[in-house]
Amino acid sequence: MSFNQYKDKIEEGDTVILFLGVDDTLTIRIKHGKTHQTRYGAVRHADLIGKQYGSRITCIGGKGWLHVLHPTPELWTITLPHRTQIIYSIDISMITLQLDLKPGSIVCESGTGSGSLSHAIIRSIAPTGHLYTYDYHQQRCDKAREEFTDHGIGDLVTVSCRDVCKDGFDVEHIADAVFLDLPVPWDAIKSAKQAFKLQGGKICSFSPCIEQVQRSCDQLRESGFVEVTTVECIARPYDVKTICLPPYNMGYIEGSTESSDDAPTDTKPKSSLKGFTAKCGILPKETAGHTGFLTFASLYTE
Structure with a gap:
């Protein structure tokens, strides 16, 4: 098998990805006669040979099922x-x-x-x-x-x-x-x-x-590299929530302690304004560390 050339069916010796859930994947090497244990039950390698990649497989014991996926660099x-x-x-x-x-x-x-x-x-x-x-x-x-x-x-x-x-x-x-x-x-x-x-x-x-980055950048410039750039890739999860926003108090809303007697009569509402709801992305209070710094540079010759 090859990570670069996809095929339809599982064969002896293939590296196969067992997908049990978003945060639960594992790799096995197919060998006839072997059995692999998962939290949903056992999987016999012989039962996978000949199956289509992407198939749903019921585990022995009836505790659940999984998918068998073709390997990729990401997986x-x-x-x-x-x-x-x-x-x-x-x-x-x-x-x-x-x-x-x-x-x-x-x-x-x-x-x-x-x-x-x-x-x-x-x-x-x-x-x-x-x-x-x-x-x-x-x-x-x-x-x-x-x-x-x-x-x-x-x-x-x-x-x-x-x-x-x-x-x-x-x-x-x-x-x-x-x-x-x-x-x-x-x-x-x-x-x-x-x-x-x-x-x-x-x-x-x-x-x-960052200290390693600084020394590397200095050496890159001394060695004739140009366009020296450093980036940091961070995945920041957002929680999408529905929030209620109160009305903006202009100073003359009925019931407000800050109402203005100078406001024109025709602008004074007869009843209190109600707030409205909206979808909002909320960042977590803490975000785990950084992945690392990537420093890029180019070398051009005449």
Whole structure:
């Protein structure tokens, strides 16, 4: 199977998303003879083979049902096994947009981590592009390489175990875009510049702290990058409520303690004005932290 090429029916070896609810999804690898337990009951893998993706499956035991979905980078992001902190879809969408990723793009990424962003990049640059992704941790590299192969996208990515902050990138003049998710991204910016094609490209650095952003921006400018911009993507939930708004007191409404004797007689209402209701978006009193800062810059050459 492939995350990039959709098919109709589930087969042995497929990675399948079990959708039990909006906040309850999980991933399984189909293997004949296995059974997976959920809070709604058991699901036999053999019963899923041959089923249409999107089908509703009744769990064994009659406690409930679920849907079986074809995997996508977005669904993988919310169900993948965490080996590191990951980048979520709200930031990924901004990254793919600002880096101008499209089929055929060549991208360098460091570090690979849990592969959340990697899957989204590969979908954006497929079928003719390529991702070079780096991580200094050998086990993470091995696991990411295994997942890419299992997901049918192994030919679109090269995984390397390398500390780019110390050793730099092992490619030159091939990249359209570079992404950095590193503790000290400023140490990798000079070598990242060498990875770009001769006509230049775009770079993005993800950092959780504003101090990291400041040092990165200074290094980007020193290295000849322009259009340096930092954004922060925050999802702010709103509660929609019906509220009652009181009438505006002009000073002469009947029953008001602030009524004016100077108001014209014909403007004085005979009875009190009533308020009206309206729909209103209410922000929560507290909003959980920030996702991180995304710093973008461009490199142009003559």
